[in-house]
Amino acid sequence: MDTILRIDVGAAGGPKATPTPVGDYAGLGGRGLTSAIVATEVPADAHPLGPENKLVIAPGLLSGTAASMSGRISVGCKSPLTGGIKEANAGGQAGQLLARLGYAAIVLEGARQGDDLYVVRISKDGVTITADPSVRRATNYQLMDKFLGEYDKTGAMIAIGTAGEMGYGNSTVSITDMEGRPTRHAGRGGVGAVMGSKGIKAILIDAKGAKSRKPADPEAFKAASKAWVEGLEKHPVTGEGLPAYGTNVLTNVINEAGGLPTRNFATGQFEGASKISGETQAELEVARGGSATHGCHRGCIIQCSGTFVNKDGRYVTKQPEYETVWAHGANCGIDDLDVIAELDRLDDDYGLDTIEMGATIAVAMEAGVAKFGDGQAAIELVREVGKGTPLGRILGSGTATTARVYGIEHAPCVKGQAMPAYDPRAVKGIGVTYATSPMGADHTAGYAVATNILKVGGDVDPLKAEGQAELSKNLQIATAAVDATGMCLFIAFAVLDQPDTFQALVDLLNAYYGWNLDAAGVAAYGSKILAFERDFNQRAGFTSADDRLPRYFKREPLAPHNVTFDVSDAELDSVFG
Amino acid sequence: MTITVKCFASLAPLQPKNAGAFPIAPGETVARVMERLRVPEGGASLIFVNNVHRQPDTVLRDGDTVGFFPPLGGG
Structure with missing residues (x-):
């Protein structure tokens, strides 16, 4: 390279x-x-x-x-x-x-x-x-x-x-x-x-004829690689949970925690959650002759994906991810996995982000363009986007633009990008990440859901403001470093909980490149990447005012916990202050 | 006194037939309910009582909803 x-x-x-x-x-x-x-x-x-x-x-x-x-x-x-x-x-x-x-x-x-x-x-x-x-x-x-x-x-x-x-x-x-x-x-x-x-x-x-890349220290690399695989296999999330049910296992968890954004973030629980859950999805896939355990690339041992087939056993799409099932499901009031799979297929075919698309349709539904829960209407809207009709072009411009066009305050966006599948009022740590990530609202930039809800890498109460800024900061730094390695972010479940698996990842880098990185070095590496990004955004005109959630998340309480987003602006500014 | 019990993911087979009106004794804890459901040691890493994360020593009340999850992740 x-x-x-x-x-x-x-x-x-x-x-x-x-x-x-x-x-x-x-x-x-x-x-x-x-x-x-x-x-x-x-x-x-x-x-x-x-x-x-x-x-x-x-x-x-x-x-x-x-x-x-x-x-x-x-x-x-x-x-x-x-x-x-x-x-x-x-x-x-x-x-x-x-x-x-x-x-x-x-x-x-x-x-x-x-x-x-x-x-x-x-x-x-x-x-x-x-x-x-x-x-x-x-x-x-x-x-x-x-x-x-x-x-x-x-x-x-x-x-x-x-x-x-x-x-x-x-x-x-x-x-x-x-x-x-x-x-x-x-x-x-x-x-x-x-x-x-x-x-x-x-x-x-x-890549015909291209060989696997050779490390600086092959023996050390081999040893680190062995420890790496063992660490991923022994952790219950990477070794069992993700392979069995895929990412959509989260639908029931986040719904139970009261943080599943439903009907354009109007409430935190969806009455149809069990019908679109990972458990139901896996059962349906297997019963129809699809698969509930599949990798997206060779060399993956977590195998979080699967294959979704229709009633006749014909391929429709890969197993829709949690974010997709949420965006097109709960967030649009749709409780039909076949409709969601069709939307996933269309998104992949046209080349649309499922999170942004689902959030956009939900805004359009709030505006009265279609009714919440109307799956066929959602499919038709995505087809409009693919065709490039005037309405399709508006929807294809994203959630924030669509909300502006229809005069809707409820645009769940930060820096113009739609929030993913966790309501920031009930999962406050991820709210800090949405607000402060240089990427806009992005759950992967600092997945505080792990610590807030899944109790991986510690335990910070999702309903309280305390500790969320520090949590998000540390996760954003670690994530930036992981995103540089080419490693799937799901390794973080094992890395956060198991010091020896974190060490195995550091050892892989050191053995391959002949480096002497330690934990502090990894953090410095992640911080350096964030510094590039923050610097660019500042020069592009972003200020601390852009590191905020839309005002209504502070004003409108979310059921069932009846909570608002109450992490202070000063705490948000402390993330990169 | 009854509670609602929900067993998710790999714990789903432990869901009792009377999950919607599962009888409990006064002062019964989450841990005791887990014993009665035969949840294996360490099998339920996430416990929700009325949508809030709770520990096994939590004392249950009439009408509570308890959710059990094995270790899991996604995103």
Whole structure:
């Protein structure tokens, strides 16, 4: 991973790829590398869809090695949704393969010439880029049908659907899974639109002949790798809970805790929760001949995903994640898993972030565009988004824009990005993360739900303001470091609870790179990434006023606990103060 | 005195038939209910009483709702 592949989309005669040395960015990976490049090279006042913005796609520090769980890939840019720096990351096959081909990152940069759409092909023999008129307005699954034969055995596809091509604030970059399906998405913040603005529709990776990356100290790496796997397998969450039920096991937990945002965050419990729970979902999948335990990339041992099939046993989509089931389910008052699976499929196909899409539909429902609970209406709305009708374009611009268009105060957004599946009034720690993360409302940036609700990594009362700022701060720093490694964030459940598993992760990095990192060094690494991001956002015009939840979360109590968000502004400012 | 009992995820098979009106004695604790349901040692890492996280020594009252979860995560 000594090379950054820079693709100048404005070069004479069409986009031109140039391998460049990693240079000053050495030692950075994943989110660390995307945020460093964006903060260093993109003017903070750039328009997100203008020529000065860049799209950076980077595997993690440990991607492409033999270390288990290292398949995450980061996609960074200035966000069309938030106007701030963005890193969205995804699983799937591409991260491992890009790393094995020696690339620390792909950077799409420059001013697009004309309106041709291009397909990039990367293999160990080099890079080719060709204009392909047939991909225009193709959805992700249509791209799969077209290109699967090229990448199914030893490759992967990175692509945008119609949402990215149309420049939506809600648009993903899709990454194919082990079956070659476009089910993994760098979802948040409209990264797909930035790829679309560069005229690149798909990147086909063929890693045939590429070898697993070799560590500086193979023996130490092997030992650390063994301890790493043992640690993940022995922890009850990573070893048992996630494989059995997937992420949607949270529906019942968060509902029981009174923090499941329902009908556009109007209340904290959904009467249909058990019908869309992970337990019901797993039972349905298995009964129909699908699967409730499946990984998104080779080398995953947690296997939190699955395969959702319809009544006839035909593939619909991958197992919808908790966030998706919440966004399209409880938050829209919908209690039908088949409807939710169909919405998940459509989101993946068009290239839409399921969180943002579900939150947007809920706002539209509050505005009277459709009724809460009307699944068919929700499906039709997402189809409008895919088609690019005027209404679809409004909805595709995101939750905040939709609320503004319809005159609705209840836009559950921070920095223009919709909140995920935990009401910040009943899970106050995650509220601090929503408010203060440089990414906008993002649960993965500092998953205080673990400590507030799941009692992993300690126990901080979710209903009290005390201790939440400190908790969120520490988690945001640790998460930034994990996001640089290429490790799936779910490793955090084991890492937070088991010091020897945390040490195994540090040992993996040290053995691979010949470093001498310790716990303080990991924290410094995470802090450095956040500093890049905060600095960019400040230069882009963000102030402490942007590190706040919408006012109504302080004013309107949430049932059943009848709580408001009462973490003070001073405490919020202390997170990065 | 009765309570509502909810057993989730891998504890679902322990859900009693009379879960909606599960009888308890005065002063009965969550721990005693877990014994009666044969929840294995350490099997319920998350206990909610009326939607609030509680410890096994919590004394239950008539009409309470108790939820048991094994260790789990997601997000």
